[in-house]
Amino acid sequence: MTEFELILDLHKNSERQGPGSEKETLKALEFIKLQNNRELKVADIGCGTGGQTITLAQNINGKITAIDLFPEFLDELNEKSMTFGLTDKIATLEKSMEELPFSAEELDIIWAEGAIYNIGFEYGVKSWKKYLKQGGYLALSEITWITNSRPKEIEEFWVQEYPEIDTASKKITLLEENGFTLAGYFNLSKESWIETYYKPMEARFESFLIRNNNSKLARKVVEDNKAEIRLYQKYKDYYSYGFYIARKNEQ
Numbered sequence: 001m002t003e004f005e006l007i008l009d010l011h012k013n014s015e016r017q018g019p020g021s022e023k024e025t026l027k028a029l030e031f032i033k034l035q036n037n038r039e040l041k042v043a044d045i046g047c048g049t050g051g052q053t054i055t056l057a058q059n060i061n062g063k064i065t066a067i068d069l070f071p072e073f074l075d076e077l078n079e080k081s082m083t084f085g086l087t088d089k090i091a092t093l094e095k096s097m098e099e100l101p102f103s104a105e106e107l108d109i110i111w112a113e114g115a116i117y118n119i120g121f122e123y124g125v126k127s128w129k130k131y132l133k134q135g136g137y138l139a140l141s142e143i144t145w146i147t148n149s150r151p152k153e154i155e156e157f158w159v160q161e162y163p164e165i166d167t168a169s170k171k172i173t174l175l176e177e178n179g180f181t182l183a184g185y186f187n188l189s190k191e192s193w194i195e196t197y198y199k200p201m202e203a204r205f206e207s208f209l210i211r212n213n214n215s216k217l218a219r220k221v222v223e224d225n226k227a228e229i230r231l232y233q234k235y236k237d238y239y240s241y242g243f244y245i246a247r248k249n250e251q
């Protein structure tokens with residue numbers, strides 16, 4: 001297996017592939033004020049195994065297209081949809097977030113938890129906007145600095161991982177410059193990093209290594225993730241995922 005395939009293997013049996021929680025998906029949803037007497041059209045982009053997709057489907061009157069590049073994740077989401085009796089509300093689609101199949105102003109909500117970074121926040125906001133109805137909503141979680149300055153070690157780590165990392169005020173300005181009005185913002189709690197993401201990941205390390213014959217590359221994948229967890233433990237007061245909920249301005 002390549003390193004990339006190993007990373008997929010580590011993540012595929014998990015509830016979430018990034019920080020987040022049911023509680024915080026629901027908190028973000030509360031900022032969205034849309035009439036609930038008609039069926040909404042929603043896209044959940046970079047849905048992974050669909051931790052948030054299930055919560056959305058259980059709480060929205062509408063249909064959700066859950067999109068991810070990797071069928072391994074979508075297969076798990078399809079299984080969950082069946083278990084929860086939500087197959088009439090969730091349709092999965094194997095597709096890149098750069099090639100969305102929607103028409104102009106088709107969607108009421110675009111949801112993306114921990115995923116827009118794959119194409120960059122600014123490019124994503126600009127290129128997805130056309131698919132939203134006027135008055136429709138974007139709900140995005142994105143790695144965000146929560147202080148104005150920070151130690152060099154963590155600054156260098158994240159700037160190298162994701163050069164677009166910035167403060168919430170900069171991201172909100174970018175949303176405003178692109179025709180959105182902020183409807184809500186909050187930082188994900190530390191619990192959402194540790195309890196629902198890092199701890200379950202740590203619990204999978206051993207079986208992951210056994211499954212992959214304790215190969216050098218599998219050990220590297222585990223070590224890289226352990227290093228990221230150590231950095232989070234050390235510097236968690238300086239960054240989080242910001243949850244941005246923004247409404248497309250009406251013209």
Ligand SMILES: C[S@@+](CC[C@H](N)C(=O)[O-])C[C@H]1O[C@@H](n2cnc3c(N)ncnc32)[C@H](O)[C@@H]1O
Pocket residue numbers: 015016017018019020045046047048049050051052067068069070073095096097098112113114115118
């Ligand atoms: C950090 S995970 C977040 C998954 C899920 N939303 C969650 O919070 O648990 C990012 C997701 O984006 C997906 N992804 C990466 N690049 C993509 C692309 N170009 N198009 C669609 N999905 C992509 C990955 O497969 C992964 O499931």
